[in-house]
Amino acid sequence: MLKITPHLGILVVIVSIAGLWFPLLGYFLLLVFATLMVTSYFRGRWFCGNLCPRGSFNDFWVGKISRNRKIPNILRSYWVRIPIFMLMMGFMGYRLLSTQGLINQIGMVFVIMCLVTTTIALVTGAGISPRTWCTFCPMGTVQNLIGGSKYQLKTDESKCINCNKCEKVCPMQLDVHTNNDKPDCIKCGRCITACPTKALAFKA
Template identity: 30%
Template sequence: MVCGGSCLTCPVAYSALSMVAIGIKRIYRKPMQKKRLVSQLIFLFITNAAFIFGATGLIYSYFYCWESPQATMSCPIGILEHAVLEASIFLAIYLVGTVAIIGTIFGRAPCGWACPIGFLQDVVGKIKISREIKRSKADERARYLKYAILAAIPFAVYHFATMAYTDICPIGGLTATLPILLFHYGGYTPTEFFLPKMILLALTIFLIVNVKRGWCRYLCPVGAMLAPFNKISVLQLTFDESQCLKCMNCARVCPMKINLPYDVKSMECIRCGMCVDECPTEALKLEFKWK
């Protein structure tokens, strides 16, 4: 058998695939989680299917770098930056309209059912690497950081007249810079932002490895965009207190550690349905409430 990469690439790839397989086996055993796995894999393919669909000009409803050579659509943050740089009302309306439609229907569900970075965190979180971070004042305060990042992006772009967030985005480093370096090396020219981006990527990986859904909890600006819609979205997590046994299984399995079973409209909820699968009496349900 001939390996297409270096002698180091294959062992690393095999180890990574083994870890992914272990994580998938551990997390996707319940009925709704099996459906969620199918959804995540479909979106993972669509996200990276530029070789089939090309660049469509549509907007992802989750975080993925538009500069990735495999990307089929645009990152919401990238569109935001372009809207500011170009003073484009059209791009601003396009972004706000897309986010509003998706958010009004699904809330923050794309974080749990579509986002490739969310899928990565789910898998890593079940390999007994990521630690449970209990709710605390420090944890609660840290969750506001993603909103501060989102609010700062347009000001930074305007002030520096550049794609300020994209220049140093750690997820862009993972999904765009590294793939280009590995597979299209001749097509990449390092800039002054390369080292800061790689440092932030290393810190982000450290966070993801050590805290379940750490990126989603504290840093993701796209999650911050969608979070307020959890209060009004058609897709809702509902709670029937009369059916509740107070077993707290829901709170135990929640990757975002929201105040379950009571705070079902929490802006931190990613609608993953893990609590629904764990509820023995169906007191919790994930359903579309059209009225």
């Protein structure tokens, strides 16, 4: 992860709460959307593990109160993720059409979406695991579909000693040390740091 990553969580709190009084803060989400769309083409879900304010919020804030349970596999299924994506995008689209193009009202739509999704992330993160929301996040799903095969984590099997330290630190609870594709890897690099034999690396 980047040095700035642990400090980005404050941004989602500012937009979710202060945005109720200053709706223009909602337009920050457009910057987030644009950035993740661009980076996903080259590095998959790299944005999620390095620049996502909600990801930072989940890891470094919600993580302090999380029960740290296993994330249910059903939440990773596209049978769950695609309907959630369509529901949330449809709701946001409907709300945007009802604003009649008024700048403040458009901003408020984004603020409400941020507040709702942050609340879901907080509840699921505290009750299950910090990154539970990220397993079915609509924007994470989009990045998965666009660039899930890019910048894959690879294991040098000649160096791997099967200590499983990499899997213990993976916030997405992935099967890290195999060479299977991991489209939902958020490229945070914690597994690489934890590996005692330097068997892990990202490959373009």
